[in-house]
Amino acid sequence: MVLLEVCGEHLLVATGEARGRCPDITQLNDAGTQYWTILCEEGTLRAALDRAQKETGSPVQSLLPGLLRYVAKLRESGYLLEEDA
Amino acid sequence: MRAEEMTFLALMRDFSGGGEAELPDGLDWEALYEIAKGQSLIGLCYVVLRDRGASSETLERFHPGFYSEVYHAANRAACMVAFAEKAAEQGIALLPFKGWAVKDCWPVPALRTMGDLDVLIHTEDREGTDAIMKALGYARFIDNHAVWTYTERDVMFELHDHMFYEYLANDFDYRGYFDHAWERGREPGFQLCFLLTHMAKHITNSGLGFRFFLDLVFFCRAHDTLDWEGVKAELEALRLRGFAASCFALCRAWFGYESPLAERQLDPAFEAFVTEKMFRDGVFGLKNKQNAAAHTAKEVKRAKGPYWLTALDLTRKKLFPPYEDMQLIPWYAFVDGRPWLLPAAWVYRWGYCLAHKRKHGTALLAEPFTKRETVERRERLIRDWGL
Numbered sequence: 253m254v255l256l257e258v259c260g261e262h263l264l265v266a267t268g269e270a271r272g273r274c275p276d277i278t279q280l281n282d283a284g285t286q287y288w289t290i291l292c293e294e295g296t297l298r299a300a301l302d303r304a305q306k307e308t309g310s311p312v313q314s315l316l317p318g319l320l321r322y323v324a325k326l327r328e329s330g331y332l333l334e335e336d337a
Numbered sequence: 338m339r340a341e342e343m344t345f346l347a348l349m350r351d352f353s354g355g356g357e358a359e360l361p362d363g364l365d366w367e368a369l370y371e372i373a374k375g376q377s378l379i380g381l382c383y384v385v386l387r388d389r390g391a392s393s394e395t396l397e398r399f400h401p402g403f404y405s406e407v408y409h410a411a412n413r414a415a416c417m418v419a420f421a422e423k424a425a426e427q428g429i430a431l432l433p434f435k436g437w438a439v440k441d442c443w444p445v446p447a448l449r450t451m452g453d454l455d456v457l458i459h460t461e462d463r464e465g466t467d468a469i470m471k472a473l474g475y476a477r478f479i480d481n482h483a484v485w486t487y488t489e490r491d492v493m494f495e496l497h498d499h500m501f502y503e504y505l506a507n508d509f510d511y512r513g514y515f516d517h518a519w520e521r522g523r524e525p526g527f528q529l530c531f532l533l534t535h536m537a538k539h540i541t542n543s544g545l546g547f548r549f550f551l552d553l554v555f556f557c558r559a560h561d562t563l564d565w566e567g568v569k570a571e572l573e574a575l576r577l578r579g580f581a582a583s584c585f586a587l588c589r590a591w592f593g594y595e596s597p598l599a600e601r602q603l604d605p606a607f608e609a610f611v612t613e614k615m616f617r618d619g620v621f622g623l624k625n626k627q628n629a630a631a632h633t634a635k636e637v638k639r640a641k642g643p644y645w646l647t648a649l650d651l652t653r654k655k656l657f658p659p660y661e662d663m664q665l666i667p668w669y670a671f672v673d674g675r676p677w678l679l680p681a682a683w684v685y686r687w688g689y690c691l692a693h694k695r696k697h698g699t700a701l702l703a704e705p706f707t708k709r710e711t712v713e714r715r716e717r718l719i720r721d722w723g724l
Binding site for chain 2: 254256258259263265266267268271276
């Protein structure tokens with residue numbers, strides 16, 4: 253799975269083993285792109301939440317519902333596997 | 338030229354930095370989409386249309402094509418990396434060429450479409466690369482001396498042990514020349530000569546689309562410190578200087594790109610004819626019936642004797658193809674390495690053609706005589722290109 257920026261569009265592309273497990277390509281908005289990047293770089297939900305809190309200055313309780321919804325959507329579409337989440 | 342064709346040219350010109358495209362009212366957007374599809378340039382059109390304020394309805398039509406190109410580009414890249422890593426582990430050298438070698442010169446590499454990934458290998462690495470590709474899950478579906486093809490889902494590799502193995506409409510040894518790819522394959526001048534030779538091959542055999550000319554523009558922009566006099570001398574040796582002049586003169590006419598190699602003023606009739614043909618040919622010239630008799634025309638152009646003698650010789654070759662040609666055709670693979678089986682392959686071929694395509698086979702045999710006018714017209718076109 254790779255996140256690409258092409259001509260101003262942020263696109264999550266299924267490559268390798270991910271092909272067929274999730275949509276071939278999905279466009280992410282700015283928030284989605286930021287969350288995806290943080291999740292990939294931090295590796296766990298807890299660490300991603302901490303980093304999002306540091307970067308945005310928003311309290312954990314306001315960030316958590318949005319991040320959980322996002323992760324659930326990614327899992328539902330096949331972008332995240334149980335162990336990833 | 339239709340308004341949609343003019344707009345398509347304007348979109349390519351815009352993308353290549355030649356000025357903002359205007360989108361006229363009343364355009365048949367579906368016709369424009371079909372042109373872009375035929376030229377494998379939907380993503381390019383989408384990006385320019387989006388930046389020039391096309392309607393959301395129009396953008397919705399082009400956007401899936403843009404997505405598709407990005408998806409394929411990402412997967413090609415992932416597959417190339419996986420192959421290169423395995424090859425490096427085994428000490429096998431690879432030299433990607435054609436689309437892969439030129440894509441990074443494009444303003445947006447993902448929009449440089451390609452049907453397959455062409456990679457040069459050493460002949461002695463055939464078995465090694467074959468094992469790697471099979472281990473990576475690829476299926477090999479064509480097997481001859483020239484190129485082995487591998488597919489896995491929607492990714493296709495072509496592994497060549499020669500960069501170029503055909504002849505053009507002259508007697509120069511291009512195969513021998515491009516066999517120096519391992520020493521010179523990363524030199525921009527050599528790469529440019531290869532791009533032009535590859536284009537000459539397509540024009541001689543069938544035709545090609547605008548994408549090849551965009552390759553020239555972006556490649557030259559990315560290597561603007563090239564030794565142009567050296568390139569001209571090399572093209573002269575390759576007998577392609579006149580052809581290069583035609584190509585770059587067309588790049589000037591279509592995209593406003595000025596090149597030191599555009600050493601020719603275009604004849605307006607030639608420009609109009611070629612532009613129209615380019616639209617009809619699509620990306621590789623495979624759809625256009627106008628390209629019939631291309632092979633015969635190439636042989637006639639190469640021959641030095643009178644037409645009737647060349648025509649007779651062509652018919653003889655069609656009836657008794659030489660071993661060098663037969664061994665490359667998958668269904669006559671049994672002659673490969675066994676030239677004494679050639680007469681059996683001829684008999685099999687005659688029998689098959691008589692049983693399954695008698696009409697087509699007879700027409701093909703008689704083509705040099707029945708289509709003389711077409712052949713000569715085609716030969717004149719090859720000459721007009723400077724080939």
